[in-house]
Amino acid sequence: MALAAPPPAGMTDPTQRRFRGAARISEYEVMKEKLGEGTFGVVSKGVSKRSGKVFALKKILMHNEKDGFPITALREVKLLKMLSHPNILRLEEMAVERQSADDKGKNGKKRATLYMVSPYADHDLSGMLTNPDIRFQESQIKCYMQQLLEGLRYLHDSHILHRDMKAANILISNTGVLQIADFGLARHYEGPTPQPGKGNGEAVRDYTSLVVTRWYRPPELLLTLKKYTPAIDMWGVGCVFGEMFERKPILEGRTDVDQCVRIFKLVGSPNESNMPGWSSLPGCEGHKEWEQRKGDIDQRFGQHLKPEGLDLLKSLLCLDYKKRVNAIDALQHPYFKTAPLPARPEDLPRYQDSHELDARRRGQEKKMNLPPAPAGGTVGMGPDEWNPQGGPYGGNGYHNGPNYPRDRGPPRRYDDRRGPPPPDSSRQPHWRQDRDNRARMPPAANGHGLPPPPADLPRRPDMRNGPPPPPGSRGPPAGGPNVDTYIPSYAGGRGSREGSYRDPDAVPPPPSRGYRDDPYRERERERGPLPGYDRARRTRSRSPEQEDMRRARLQNRERDFYGR
Amino acid sequence: MAPITGPSHLVNSLASPAHLETSASQLDGVPKDLEDSIRFETSRLLQATGILLRLPQEIIAQSIVVLSRFWSGADGMSLLECDAVDAAAAALYLTAKPSATPLSPRSLLTVLEYTSTVSPHYSQASTGASEPQWSLSEGSYETARDRLYATEAQLLRTLGFQTHVALPHALCINYLQTLQVFKAPSSDGSALAKRAIKLLNTALLSPQQLFLTHQPPALATAAIYLAVREEGVNLPDVEWWEVFDVDREELGFLVVALTSVEGFAEREREVWGDRKVPLTVGEVRAEIERRTMLEEGE
Ligand SMILES: Nc1ncnc2c1ncn2[C@@H]1O[C@H](COP(=O)(O)OP(=O)(O)OP(=O)(O)O)[C@@H](O)[C@H]1O
Ligand SMILES: [Mg+2]
Numbered sequence: 066m067a068l069a070a071p072p073p074a075g076m077t078d079p080t081q082r083r084f085r086g087a088a089r090i091s092e093y094e095v096m097k098e099k100l101g102e103g104t105f106g107v108v109s110k111g112v113s114k115r116s117g118k119v120f121a122l123k124k125i126l127m128h129n130e131k132d133g134f135p136i137t138a139l140r141e142v143k144l145l146k147m148l149s150h151p152n153i154l155r156l157e158e159m160a161v162e163r164q165s166a167d168d169k170g171k172n173g174k175k176r177a178t179l180y181m182v183s184p185y186a187d188h189d190l191s192g193m194l195t196n197p198d199i200r201f202q203e204s205q206i207k208c209y210m211q212q213l214l215e216g217l218r219y220l221h222d223s224h225i226l227h228r229d230m231k232a233a234n235i236l237i238s239n240t241g242v243l244q245i246a247d248f249g250l251a252r253h254y255e256g257p258t259p260q261p262g263k264g265n266g267e268a269v270r271d272y273t274s275l276v277v278t279r280w281y282r283p284p285e286l287l288l289t290l291k292k293y294t295p296a297i298d299m300w301g302v303g304c305v306f307g308e309m310f311e312r313k314p315i316l317e318g319r320t321d322v323d324q325c326v327r328i329f330k331l332v333g334s335p336n337e338s339n340m341p342g343w344s345s346l347p348g349c350e351g352h353k354e355w356e357q358r359k360g361d362i363d364q365r366f367g368q369h370l371k372p373e374g375l376d377l378l379k380s381l382l383c384l385d386y387k388k389r390v391n392a393i394d395a396l397q398h399p400y401f402k403t404a405p406l407p408a409r410p411e412d413l414p415r416y417q418d419s420h421e422l423d424a425r426r427r428g429q430e431k432k433m434n435l436p437p438a439p440a441g442g443t444v445g446m447g448p449d450e451w452n453p454q455g456g457p458y459g460g461n462g463y464h465n466g467p468n469y470p471r472d473r474g475p476p477r478r479y480d481d482r483r484g485p486p487p488p489d490s491s492r493q494p495h496w497r498q499d500r501d502n503r504a505r506m507p508p509a510a511n512g513h514g515l516p517p518p519p520a521d522l523p524r525r526p527d528m529r530n531g532p533p534p535p536p537g538s539r540g541p542p543a544g545g546p547n548v549d550t551y552i553p554s555y556a557g558g559r560g561s562r563e564g565s566y567r568d569p570d571a572v573p574p575p576p577s578r579g580y581r582d583d584p585y586r587e588r589e590r591e592r593g594p595l596p597g598y599d600r601a602r603r604t605r606s607r608s609p610e611q612e613d614m615r616r617a618r619l620q621n622r623e624r625d626f627y628g629r
Numbered sequence: 630m631a632p633i634t635g636p637s638h639l640v641n642s643l644a645s646p647a648h649l650e651t652s653a654s655q656l657d658g659v660p661k662d663l664e665d666s667i668r669f670e671t672s673r674l675l676q677a678t679g680i681l682l683r684l685p686q687e688i689i690a691q692s693i694v695v696l697s698r699f700w701s702g703a704d705g706m707s708l709l710e711c712d713a714v715d716a717a718a719a720a721l722y723l724t725a726k727p728s729a730t731p732l733s734p735r736s737l738l739t740v741l742e743y744t745s746t747v748s749p750h751y752s753q754a755s756t757g758a759s760e761p762q763w764s765l766s767e768g769s770y771e772t773a774r775d776r777l778y779a780t781e782a783q784l785l786r787t788l789g790f791q792t793h794v795a796l797p798h799a800l801c802i803n804y805l806q807t808l809q810v811f812k813a814p815s816s817d818g819s820a821l822a823k824r825a826i827k828l829l830n831t832a833l834l835s836p837q838q839l840f841l842t843h844q845p846p847a848l849a850t851a852a853i854y855l856a857v858r859e860e861g862v863n864l865p866d867v868e869w870w871e872v873f874d875v876d877r878e879e880l881g882f883l884v885v886a887l888t889s890v891e892g893f894a895e896r897e898r899e900v901w902g903d904r905k906v907p908l909t910v911g912e913v914r915a916e917i918e919r920r921t922m923l924e925e926g927e
Contacts, residue, residue: 087790
């Protein structure tokens, strides 16, 4: 077997993972240094006070009054908890930050901040590639590609689509181990998993096409295919592969249409032979006609790559998503078997830390000596995109805003992949409010600030205000003939025995719900014995171990909501 | 060999036998049989509510497993700390949230209000025999929704954020295909499949927490074994379950456990009759108290 990376220490069999607990953030020394800016908040570096080990802490902001635990975070945590592979970022634990009493939300409720704790990686690939001090050897690129493909092979085999492949979401440690991170857009895939020699298979259902950061978005998504397959992640691998040679994203589209134009310039425009079925796709923001092009991939990458490498790049950047190579087959590609052979991770050089944000910072410094970028010049970055009267790109169909009215997904939510609305958002048309927050960031400084990531998944229209289905419409809820369960029916002809046990003098039960009016209030420390209940008898039959457990439980009661 | 682990979406986090020896509720003084009754009743409540909400059985089943994780072990949640009906609501809400069929708090809480009023006569819900309550005032909706979010947080904390549940249902169909029951001329493969799936849904209600102690392949195999017996189908006279990596001992245990659910349910019906099983902390306390007084009165 090909893969070189050793399993990170502490990697466990998922079946053995405990399903209890969250730590306290106070168990970590949180550093000022920001590693990245994620969807939910910031990613910071932290040192465990217990072990001295370094971790990345990804903040999940909780606004308790919205929908409870944020859905994107829930998806990400759920997937990460389930996955176990050397080339997939490991979720160490969840940590909770107790908010001070005066830091309350608008209903006077305390908010909790949760952190996803993962082992710290010294670099992300985007940071490395924009660091002028780092140069990759081809053996090194091969080593990373192999690990990236191993990770994806495992993901796809586990029925998961990542849907946000890009250099910034690929972490690299100083021991040369590569890990796929950021599962905020990932989801379960229902179709058959890729098989050797068979491409990426056929999807069995629709998914939202508003996924994948634009520069890494495959042609089928840009042309609005909804029944997409693991092939969408493979396109991203191709983009990342090329990026490792050019040291910047290879397809920096300014708009979705421009993204298509750039793709077709590189690999040729679509026709029935290189992308069967393309013309029956809805197209990109209404565009269905494209200039005939042959593609300049040979010229552009011929200088970097020998024939095997070029062939692998082309099979990853294959317009026809049905023919695009899958991860299993890519790993078998002759590229990995010809000189220079892939390096071993442990033999790779070590570098100073570099993350995507560092790159942006570096750029920022340089930027100060440069003339200001033209307004909206870097599309997705220019402040004018927020101008309702239309900046350079306003209302001309180049936005991915107005053309997706039904696909825009939910109204703005705190947990989606966009930021808070701009200050004057109330005066902006709704679709503009839905734009990615990066559109409002200062112009990208390093020459390639990131384009907007996709909007979050549309939600199923909810049943708000609607009555529940009429009780008679579905047959008996349980135990009836239409139901695949045989919960024994309680509908016996037996008379009511209700009165026989009822004690009219019974002490009314204490109100059980009052204490929950403040959801973040701590749990009661200790309760008195139940009224009328003999405590001695209650504990008599308990073993000493049980008493210990009980004591431990009582101590734990003071822990707050998400705490262990 | 490279250190590659198999796809882990097919496995569950299991509870160790030590973990299941006791529970927070028992440590708090809730008698085991009362705990079993409440767990059984909340599972039925989830099943009925999920059906009315038109949720896929997959989500309903997963929520039942999530709920049983919540109550299990000394470090789980206690029935004297959290209302069982709230926990059930949160389990369903949390399970549906990242799925293709998320629930709005309003539809969930409204339907739950309805099912709670017809409890325990879920199967009579459609006959119109009872006068169900199924509207929530704005005020009580808001209170209930806040409580839902709070319980969701509690649930996540107690589960250590482990919300993934692998079910044996699809596996069971796979196994039946492997056994070629759909091809055999004499047997009705689809009747067999239906029976096996029913058995798996029944297993969700077992007081033995089978989904916390056994992996999906074992559950699927046991359901097939029993379905074959009940449907009188002939399978090759070999130890076919070994193909699915299940040993005779585990299979035997599960078959007995599966067969006993019906008797358990029957007893529950006799014990509770028309009385409602306590589903809130207050009701649980009152029930414990009532039992104590009965005992003392003897
Ligand atoms: N374990 C880690 N070690 C080091 N850096 C990390 C780690 N996890 C995340 N980062 C840094 O933080 C950045 C953002 O993290 P991540 O991609 O998980 O967040 P996100 O919310 O999904 O961001 P995005 O908006 O790009 O989707 C990464 O690009 C990386 O630079
Ligand atoms: Mg990211």
